[in-house]
Amino acid sequence: MKLIVDMNLTPRWVGLLIDAGIEASHWSMLGANNALDSEIMSYASANDYVVxxxxxxxxxxxxxxxxxxxxVVQIRADDVSPDVIGPQIISAxxxxxxxLEGGALLTIEPNRTRMRLLPLQFKTMSET
Structure with a gap:
């Protein structure tokens, strides 16, 4: 598994992930700092990365x-420092x-982790 660390996270994440045996690159090393999220998603999809x-x-x-x-792995926490939530992210x-290799959305909060397989499916009112 290879990860792209988004621009809204410190590049320090890369070192932590690599130390844990996870290949990672910060987006600033791969593309434009002002790239749209859709560009990052396209790059990740074409090059088999997880965001x-x-x-x-x-x-x-x-x-x-x-x-x-x-x-996509979303960190939903007030403090997204690798020192604070890093161990939980690596474990997840x-x-x-x-x-994640097959396609998933992983949401990690300080007190829980949720995963949804892709593509995302939403129930309509008639299915509830």
Whole structure:
């Protein structure tokens, strides 16, 4: 599994992930600092990356496009420092590797982790 660390997260994430045996690159090393989220998603999909972000726009893109790739890992916490939530992120990445390689949205909060397989499916009112 390879990760792209989004611009809204510190490049320090890359070192932490690599130290844990996870291949990672910060977007600033791969593309334009002002790239649109859709550009990052396209790059990740074409190059078999998983996106690590603190931005909710990536899950919205997956929902709108019914995309099967790339997988997205969202950090939903006030403090997204690798020193604070890093161990929880690494643990979740290692536990969910197969799902992320197949296409998933992984949401990690300080007190819980949720995973949804891609493409995202939403129930209509008649299905509830």
């Amino acid at each position: 690590l972000t603190h931005d909710l726009d990536f899950s919205a893109i997956l929902a709108a496009t019914h995309g099967k790739k790339p997988s 990445l290692k536990q969910m590797t197969l799902e």
